[in-house]
Amino acid sequence: MSSHFRSILARIIWLQIVAFAVAAAAVVLAIYLLLNSTSVRFENQSLHVHAANIAKYLKQQPDGSLTFDLPSELRSYYANGLGGLTYAITDNDGHLLFSSTSGDVRIVKNPHTGRPTYFQSANRRRSYLASSLPVQVGSQQVWVQVTRNIRRPGLVTDDVIVHYLRHVGWFAIPIILFVLITDFFVIRRVLRPVVLASHKARTIDPQRLDVRLPTQDLPREVMPLVEMINQGLSRVEEGFRVQRDFTADAAHELRTPLSVLRMRIDGLEDREAAKHLRADVDAMSHVVNQLLEVAELDGVMLDPSETADLHRVCLDVVELLAPLALSQGKDIALTGSEEKVRVRGHTGMLIQAVRNLVENAVKYSPKGSTIEVRAEPRGIVRVLDEGRGISELEREKIFRRFWRRDRIQTSGAGLGLAIVARVVELHGGSVNVENRPTGGAAFSLDLSNALIV
Amino acid sequence: MARLLVVEDNEDLAGLLVQGLTRADFVTDRVATMADARDVLSRNQYSIVILDLGLPDGDALTLLRSLRTHDDPTPILILTARGTVRDRVEGLRAGADDYLVKPFAFEELLARLQALLRRPGEFLGKPLSVGNVTFDTAARQAFVDGAPQVLSAREISVLEILIRRAGRVVQKGAVEDQLYGLAGDVRSNAVEVCVHRLRKHLADVGATANIHTIRGVGYLIREIEP
Known part of the structure; x- marks a missing residue:
């Protein structure tokens, strides 16, 4: 059944319907049996009365023989079986003495007990109840046996059962429906906290591991499950925290040795070798810095009262990265709004995001091209390059951690765009990329939701 | 020291x-x-x-x-x-x-x-330099390959502020402030005109430093890579 009804509600209602059906059948059966035994008892009494009445007309003559002088109306009553009744009178040896009709109507030939006896007998077409009463007539013992054919229409028991079903049965159906409908609402109400808990569970992701499912008002039966999930979440959160701290610590510990390495390289005699080594150290430093940025962003909460100016953010980034772009023979320009573009947000983080986009654009642009950074008054920052653009296939992947366009290329940790995505997410915005009609990629940070007008 | x-x-x-x-x-x-x-x-x-x-x-x-x-x-x-x-x-x-x-x-x-x-x-205690361009901050005198250059007071000011932050961007506003500090009127495009002249002068005398314009932000002087 569980495979048919995944819903607790459906299971309970279904089980209740089954229970109601079984109970109803049991009640009908019980009533039938009760009524049946009652009516049999009444029948037996009535047969007994008939037998006793018949016995009154038996007389012993002085010669010892028996006479049976039944009044004519009674005789004809039994003879044509109007009441379904027949009688037979037997001596102690089982010989038939008198009978209501010409044939032998006894269903039991000779019960030799000293007290009234009741029989039931049934064949294919008929069913009989019989009472055999011992009667002492003078010195002689005889048996008066009265038999009723009960397969006659209009018998009481069947009538009562049908009557019950027809009236009481119909009366029960609305009650059952009412109970089922009440069930439905009661169960839904009881399960409401479970539904709320599952809504809460939907918000859990690696960035939101502090979420715990609410246990308030939960049914006691469900509570252990939710509590265990919460405890599991705590362990997962702790695991993530340890890992994040480890990354941050490892990156942190690398900073001083990298500084030493860089200064040693600065002191080398071979200027050409020093140049290459310095580039290597700078690349490593970049990775270390990005790892720390990611670790920091994972733990951060945004102060909703803080504001930032997107024009200023872009200005700072272009100013910061212009030397890098120029050193690679690429141009960089700030366009768009020259006024403030105020948003709710954290200046430092937004600089990180835009810087990562621009660094990326610089990295993937050909020599002699221009990278354009544009802060638009609607609260959108665009970074446009003249590189080879981003294919449809790459678009889904590039915002994941450690994804890099060119796996063989060794510079860059592939964390840059993940940082962008995280910062934008914290600000309730979105980041998109499309290809420019003229070639190259256009990244846009849409922070219009955070715009202060 | x-x-x-x-x-x-x-x-x-x-x-x-x-x-x-x-x-x-x-x-x-x-x-x-x-x-x-x-x-x-x-x-x-x-x-x-x-x-x-x-x-x-x-x-x-x-x-x-x-x-x-x-x-x-x-x-x-x-x-x-x-x-x-x-x-x-x-x-x-x-x-x-x-x-x-x-x-x-x-x-x-x-x-x-x-x-x-x-x-x-x-x-x-010694002059600032970018490529073969040197600038004596005490005497406010520019040299290219050791040869003293004749520059206007504005050009000297612009070169000084750029060379002090050689390799980094100097925002246009900062250059303007430097020029407003001098006597005389400053038109809105005075900085651009001045930078343009200075750039041309350096190129003419074979300087190995170039002044880059970072559109929307400012200017930057750096050595021309060989």
Whole structure:
């Protein structure tokens, strides 16, 4: 059944319907049996009365023989079986003495007990109840046996059962429906906290591991499950925290040795070798810095009262990265709004995001091209390059951690765009990329939701 | 001559810093703990303190705060592995004048030190140079390949501000301020005209430094790569 009804509600209602059906059948059966035994008892009494009445007309003559002088109306009553009744009178040896009709109507030939006896007998077409009463007539013992054919229409028991079903049965159906409908609402109400808990569970992701499912008002039966999930979440959160701290610590510990390495390289005699080594150290430093940025962003909460100016953010980034772009023979320009573009947000983080986009654009642009950074008054920052653009296939992947366009290329940790995505997410915005009609990629940070007008 | 104090517990880094700074004509003292730093600071006057934060005897921010509460104006540059935005803000709020995160380029450190020195003319005691262009800050005279150049007062001003921050962007507003400081009217495109003339002049005399325009931001002078 569980495979048919995944819903607790459906299971309970279904089980209740089954229970109601079984109970109803049991009640009908019980009533039938009760009524049946009652009516049999009444029948037996009535047969007994008939037998006793018949016995009154038996007389012993002085010669010892028996006479049976039944009044004519009674005789004809039994003879044509109007009441379904027949009688037979037997001596102690089982010989038939008198009978209501010409044939032998006894269903039991000779019960030799000293007290009234009741029989039931049934064949294919008929069913009989019989009472055999011992009667002492003078010195002689005889048996008066009265038999009723009960397969006659209009018998009481069947009538009562049908009557019950027809009236009481119909009366029960609305009650059952009412109970089922009440069930439905009661169960839904009881399960409401479970539904709320599952809504809460939907918000859990690696960035939101502090979420715990609410246990308030939960049914006691469900509570252990939710509590265990919460405890599991705590362990997962702790695991993530340890890992994040480890990354941050490892990156942190690398900073001083990298500084030493860089200064040693600065002191080398071979200027050409020093140049290459310095580039290597700078690349490593970049990775270390990005790892720390990611670790920091994972733990951060945004102060909703803080504001930032997107024009200023872009200005700072272009100013910061212009030397890098120029050193690679690429141009960089700030366009768009020259006024403030105020948003709710954290200046430092937004600089990180835009810087990562621009660094990326610089990295993937050909020599002699221009990278354009544009802060638009609607609260959108665009970074446009003249590189080879981003294919449809790459678009889904590039915002994941450690994804890099060119796996063989060794510079860059592939964390840059993940940082962008995280910062934008914290600000309730979105980041998109499309290809420019003229070639190259256009990244846009849409922070219009955070715009202060 | 500027005298520097390096507070750094990593022996390798400290040794290399002292070596590099000495080569750049700074007189440099070095200590490894906060206690020693307090001691030498109470006895000597330094032009700049380069301060590492994670020291064996504690967080050097406490040293920084106590210096500032005692109105010690010595410029302090924090040189640390702590690089989060929060760390920077905390360091600057505690009274640091600048904040540089490891790993760093030594030229970057030198440039920051130069900016921190109140009288930049004193810096290194020798002219600033980019490529074959040199600028004597004391005499306010520019040379290309050793030959003195005849430039207008505005061109000299622009060249000075650019060459002081060689390799980095100088915002257009800062250049304008430099020019407004001089007598005479400044038209809206005065800076552009001036930069254009200066650039042309440098190119004409075979300078190996070029002034780049960063559209929307400002200007930058850097050596032309061979």
